[in-house]
Amino acid sequence: GHSIDFHAGTLAPDVPMRTVNPGESLTYTFTATRAGIWMYHCSTMPMSQHIANGMFGAVIIDPPNLPKVDKEYVLIQSELYLGPPGGVADLAKIQADKPDAVVFNGYANQYDFRPLPAKVGEKVRIWVLDAGPDRATSFHVVGGQFSTVWSEGRYLLDGSDSSAGSQALALAPAQGGFVELTFPQAGSYPFVSHYMVDAERGAHGVFKVAG
Incomplete structure (x- = not known):
């Protein structure tokens, strides 16, 4: 059931x-x-x-009157507690808080191998949800700064003050929000959970930004 x-x-x-x-x-x-x-x-x-x-x-x-952006992505962080092949998640690992992997959208490191595309100067919105069941996240883009941060129903930054920025979106399990940023130069910009052990478990990817 x-x-x-x-x-x-x-x-x-x-x-x-x-x-x-x-x-x-x-x-x-x-x-x-x-x-x-x-x-x-x-x-x-x-x-x-x-x-x-x-x-x-x-x-x-969407919040009312949400401005349009050039690109929009959704990243759901969750954990994998691997049981036997073809079996279900290992309940003992869950209860011991020992995940085998922490992932975005179901697969460890998938966006290292298939980076998310963007272009210099584009405004990119990234929706993030922490599905857990147990690990929190601190979503960060290496080399980027967030001009807009919206979390659990309210703006922490609304983008109106160009002198203000944010480096991470902190979410507990079952919490979500979005961030917006513009990439200043071409290159590869990793994104991670800044709980670094979880980034190393697979909560890691890359934005590939073209000139």
């Missing part, structure tokens, strides 16, 4: 978030009322193991 904890909606969870057993079905509808990058995930126990098996995702509801 599985269920859905849908953070973008507000309602009593008793019935719509119940566990749905094999052969059963559930239709879930909601009204988008508040902006954010909202997590959804299986909430059947053990919840940590279901999330670690990849049963999560994101719904993005």
Whole structure:
């Protein structure tokens, strides 16, 4: 059986978030009322193991009057606790907080091998969600500075003050937001979780910026 904890909606969870057993079905509808990058995930126990098996995702509801940008990306950080081949996540590793990998969008280091493209002078928006189940993140772009930072429903920087900048977006599990930046020169700009042990576990990628 599985269920859905849908953070973008507000309602009593008793019935719509119940566990749905094999052969059963559930239709879930909601009204988008508040902006954010909202997590959804299986909430059947053990919840940590279901999330670690990849049963999560994101719904993005733009803040009102969100300006257009040249490029927009979504990065969801999560952990892998590898069980046997073909099996499920290892619950003992989860409970011991010993992930085998920490990843963006499901795969360790995938954006080292397939960098995300941008161009000099373009404004790039990066939505970030920490899906966990347990590790926090501090999202950082090496060589970049954020002109806009939006986290959990509010602007920490709105881009109006050119003398102000940010170096990292800190998120606990189930939190999300976005940052914006412009790349000043052509080159390769790594992005990481600045929990460095997690960057070394796979929460690492590259923006490839063309002139």
